[in-house]
Amino acid sequence: MAFSQIAKHLERTHAEQIDVAHALHLPKGSKVRQIMLHQIRNKGDYEHNCQVLKSGEGEIVTKDQVKNSSVSVRDFLPCQHCFAFYRKTDLWRHERSCKARKGDQKSSERKERVPTAASQLLPMSESLTGGCEEIIHIMHQDDISRQIRNDPLICKYGNALSAKYYHDKSQFAYIAQKMRELGRFMVAVNELDASVKYLHEVCLPSRFELAVEGAKKASGFDPSSSKFKTVSLVTKIGYSLKRAAEIAFGESRMTEDGETESHVEKFIQLLDTKWSQCFSRKALALSLKHEVKKVEVDKSTVMEDLIKLHRFTTGEEEEARKELKESPNLSTWKKLSEATLADVCLFNRGRVGNIGRMLLQTYISKKSRGTFVPSADQVRKCTMLELDLGSSFTRLELEGQYGRNMLVLLTDRMLLSIDLLIENREQAGVSKSNPYLFARTEGPSFIRGLDCFRRCAMECGVKNPDTLLSSSLREQIASCWQLMSLSEVEVDQVAKLLRRSSQECYVLSKNASQLEEVSKELLKMDRTLQPSPPSAAAHAALHWVISMFRAMCRQAIGTVGGVAAAAVGQSPVPQLKERLR
Numbered sequence: 001m002a003f004s005q006i007a008k009h010l011e012r013t014h015a016e017q018i019d020v021a022h023a024l025h026l027p028k029g030s031k032v033r034q035i036m037l038h039q040i041r042n043k044g045d046y047e048h049n050c051q052v053l054k055s056g057e058g059e060i061v062t063k064d065q066v067k068n069s070s071v072s073v074r075d076f077l078p079c080q081h082c083f084a085f086y087r088k089t090d091l092w093r094h095e096r097s098c099k100a101r102k103g104d105q106k107s108s109e110r111k112e113r114v115p116t117a118a119s120q121l122l123p124m125s126e127s128l129t130g131g132c133e134e135i136i137h138i139m140h141q142d143d144i145s146r147q148i149r150n151d152p153l154i155c156k157y158g159n160a161l162s163a164k165y166y167h168d169k170s171q172f173a174y175i176a177q178k179m180r181e182l183g184r185f186m187v188a189v190n191e192l193d194a195s196v197k198y199l200h201e202v203c204l205p206s207r208f209e210l211a212v213e214g215a216k217k218a219s220g221f222d223p224s225s226s227k228f229k230t231v232s233l234v235t236k237i238g239y240s241l242k243r244a245a246e247i248a249f250g251e252s253r254m255t256e257d258g259e260t261e262s263h264v265e266k267f268i269q270l271l272d273t274k275w276s277q278c279f280s281r282k283a284l285a286l287s288l289k290h291e292v293k294k295v296e297v298d299k300s301t302v303m304e305d306l307i308k309l310h311r312f313t314t315g316e317e318e319e320a321r322k323e324l325k326e327s328p329n330l331s332t333w334k335k336l337s338e339a340t341l342a343d344v345c346l347f348n349r350g351r352v353g354n355i356g357r358m359l360l361q362t363y364i365s366k367k368s369r370g371t372f373v374p375s376a377d378q379v380r381k382c383t384m385l386e387l388d389l390g391s392s393f394t395r396l397e398l399e400g401q402y403g404r405n406m407l408v409l410l411t412d413r414m415l416l417s418i419d420l421l422i423e424n425r426e427q428a429g430v431s432k433s434n435p436y437l438f439a440r441t442e443g444p445s446f447i448r449g450l451d452c453f454r455r456c457a458m459e460c461g462v463k464n465p466d467t468l469l470s471s472s473l474r475e476q477i478a479s480c481w482q483l484m485s486l487s488e489v490e491v492d493q494v495a496k497l498l499r500r501s502s503q504e505c506y507v508l509s510k511n512a513s514q515l516e517e518v519s520k521e522l523l524k525m526d527r528t529l530q531p532s533p534p535s536a537a538a539h540a541a542l543h544w545v546i547s548m549f550r551a552m553c554r555q556a557i558g559t560v561g562g563v564a565a566a567a568v569g570q571s572p573v574p575q576l577k578e579r580l581r
Contacts, residue, residue, distance in 0.1 A: 317339040358438065377405040381406070
């Protein structure tokens with residue numbers, strides 16, 4: 001119940017309660033007494049607000065009176081210390097000076113972390129469990145995440161995806177993306193029909209048309225031009241909607257709810273047969289043509305741009321390393337982390353995603369240097385330059401695509417940066433539970449290498465940044481980056497490998513034409529050494545030869561065995577046959 005003078009009400013009616021009695025025991029006018037009574041009031045308001053958020057009916061009680069009528073209940077989050085509701089944009093400022101904060105807690109919280117901690121206090125669906133709950137907390141807290149946390153079927157869909165990937169934290173971003181697709185879809189459906197609040201209410205044959213209209217609205221369909229703003233979202237929503245409906249179908253079958261099972265089964269059939277037909281192929285084609293733009297690669301300035309990018313990245317790395325040594329802080333740590341990750345990804349030809357997901361423990365426990373004996377997978381994937389200079393670098397082995405062994409090489413400059421990053425993780429605010437080497441401070445996730453590479457390419461002032469991001473030049477860019485990152489001793493080895501003078505190779509990071517010539521020569525050597533895959537005719541011929549050879553061997557064993565048996569006057573000797581085999 002609401003009271004204008006809550007302190008007097010507590011004293012008259014609830015004086016026997018332990019918390020109230022403890023507060024009333026203190027002298028009137030005491031600051032501690034006032035704080036304790038405010039805390040009791042805030043907890044009551046918090047319980048009331050949770051009931052309102054669960055039921056969707058009533059008004060929430062906020063700390064400050066709301067004068068603007070356009071402000072929504074979704075714009076408020078509870079403080080993790082005093083439980084009072086503040087605007088999301090002001091919550092971080094309040095928590096820095098919250099009087100209910102315990103003395104052993106840090107006096108300053110980062111803006112990005114406050115909504116994450118506050119979201120854990122909001123009511124959630126009972127279906128939200130395990131790693132999926134952690135995914136919800138690290139999401140951006142908005143209407144979509146609110147819809148997700150209260151929708152049982154979307155939560156179960158997220159739980160299923162989390163279990164599919166064995167609760168791997170590196171897949172949290174992907175799972176969050178798939179859940180938010182359904183969340184956006186449900187927000188659009190609710191705008192079309194306010195009576196439909198949850199995803200399981202859409203999974204009915206009678207609401208199939210509503211689902212189609214919701215997908216169009218979420219994808220930004222414009223009826224006047226017959227184009228979609230995000231054409232790929234139509235297919236993604238259809239796929240996720242079918243998987244969620246299959247989860248609902250399985251549950252209804254397990255609970256022996258025949259009516260729901262029949263409805264959901266018919267809805268799945270409609271998704272299979274009618275979903276693609278409900279969207280005009282012409283509209284999809286026009287939107288796809290408008291969305292996909294062909295990028296013409298201008299190769300005339302690649303080498304100059306690459307030299308400029310290398311100077312920018314290494315310069316930023318050295319500057320951040322110097323600043324981090326002098327005064328450790330978050331912005332400098334993040335700057336060094338992104339520059340180092342871009343450097344490592346460009347130096348190595350492996351998949352960028354695997355390097356970004358590298359674990360801290362992998363770097364600490366498995367780094368090696370010295371005699372290099374490559375595995376079969378590494379021989380197939382490494383270049384001549386990498387095989388020749390492998391013993392000069394620190395080497396890490398990661399699990400690549402299809403379980404293959406992937407080699408990551410690190411120069412001395414990279415090692416200095418990474419060791420400094422590890423040393424200052426705590427000062428930067430990286431959680432101890434974050435297992436990644438290139439960790440994000442906002443949650444238990446990692447920095448994407450491609451994002452770092454793209455940022456450096458855009459900020460370094462090159463003429464054609466899109467060319468540097470082109471996949472068609474990936475091998476040449478990696479080869480040039482390796483050449484520019486070598487020390488003098490390693491450059492001498494390259495000169496011997498190419499049968500050139502060392503002076504020619506020393507100026508590679510300054511001479512664009514020379515750099516291009518040497519990189520092409522190295523790539524040519526790699527292609528010469530790589531065997532071409534045998535054709536189908538060659539496979540058939542080889543199979544025939546092996547079959548004939550086996551037949552001849554069997555005949556020879558039988559003949560020699562028979563001769564031996566005739567010579568000794570007994571059956572063929574088993575030992576002789578075994579040796580012949």
